[in-house]
Amino acid sequence: DVKVTQSSRYLVKRTGEKVFLECVQDMDHENMFWYRQDPGLGLRLIYFSYDVKMKEKGDIPEGYSVSREKKERFSLILESASTNQTSMYLCASSFGQEYQPQHFGDGTRLSIL
Amino acid sequence: AQSVAQPEDQVNVAEGNPLTVKCTYSVSGNPYLFWYVQYPNRGLQFLLKYITGDNLVKGSYGFEAEFNKSQTSFHLKKPSALVSDSALYFCAVRDGSNYQLIWGAGTKLIIKP
Numbered sequence: 488d489v490k491v492t493q494s495s496r497y498l499v500k501r502t503g504e505k506v507f508l509e510c511v512q513d514m515d516h517e518n519m520f521w522y523r524q525d526p527g528l529g530l531r532l533i534y535f536s537y538d539v540k541m542k543e544k545g546d547i548p549e550g551y552s553v554s555r556e557k558k559e560r561f562s563l564i565l566e567s568a569s570t571n572q573t574s575m576y577l578c579a580s581s582f583g584q585e586y587q588p589q590h591f592g593d594g595t596r597l598s599i600l
Numbered sequence: 601a602q603s604v605a606q607p608e609d610q611v612n613v614a615e616g617n618p619l620t621v622k623c624t625y626s627v628s629g630n631p632y633l634f635w636y637v638q639y640p641n642r643g644l645q646f647l648l649k650y651i652t653g654d655n656l657v658k659g660s661y662g663f664e665a666e667f668n669k670s671q672t673s674f675h676l677k678k679p680s681a682l683v684s685d686s687a688l689y690f691c692a693v694r695d696g697s698n699y700q701l702i703w704g705a706g707t708k709l710i711i712k713p
Contacts, residue, residue: 491643529703530690532701545700587632587701590646591643594643
């Protein structure tokens with residue numbers, strides 16, 4: 488069964504901390520995505536990666552960075568966490584020309600105190 | 601500007617009755633349309649997509665959606681609802697020249713026994 492795995496389901500951090508969210512996919516997909524989900528706002532794209540070391544900014548990249556050193560792993564980094572980054576974070580992947588996400592992880596609910 | 605509207609925050613349907621979850625969109629080019637479902641405390645799952653061809657698209661779990669170009673709509677339907685269909689449903693759209701999806705805010709579907 489295909490799988491996108493996010494390292495944590497729940498995470499609590501403090502304001503100002505550097506936070507790492509990890510995502511691994513086992514489908515050899517070229518494309519990986521990080522989304523943020525907030526009630527009433529749907530999903531908002533933070534970053535998209537279409538290949539190793541390649542990335543594109545999404546709708547809301549401010550305050551975030553990403554790393555893709557290996558094809559299967561896509562990391563989201565909150566450089567200095569703030570309370571307005573409290574949210575559900577979803578990682579997703581897709582192959583080749585399918586630029587829309589096909590498979591999602593279960594999400595990480597991040598709370599910044 | 602591209603946009604997606606899901607006019608109903610919540611839809612209530614009795615088990616066994618047909619269900620419809622509404623979606624309208626606005627894009628500048630040819631639309632690529634998608635439906636996703638999110639079960640409680642889980643990531644999203646892809647249901648179906650329309651790229652081109654037959655206006656009636658069949659997807660997973662017995663769902664289908666009808667593309668209506670004149671009304672710029674892509675409503676999700678199922679002939680007979682199950683309690684297990686209770687979930688949050690998202691409509692999304694992109695035009696053919698842009699990789700980014702625009703997401704609706706989501707519709708909570710509640711199926712009552």
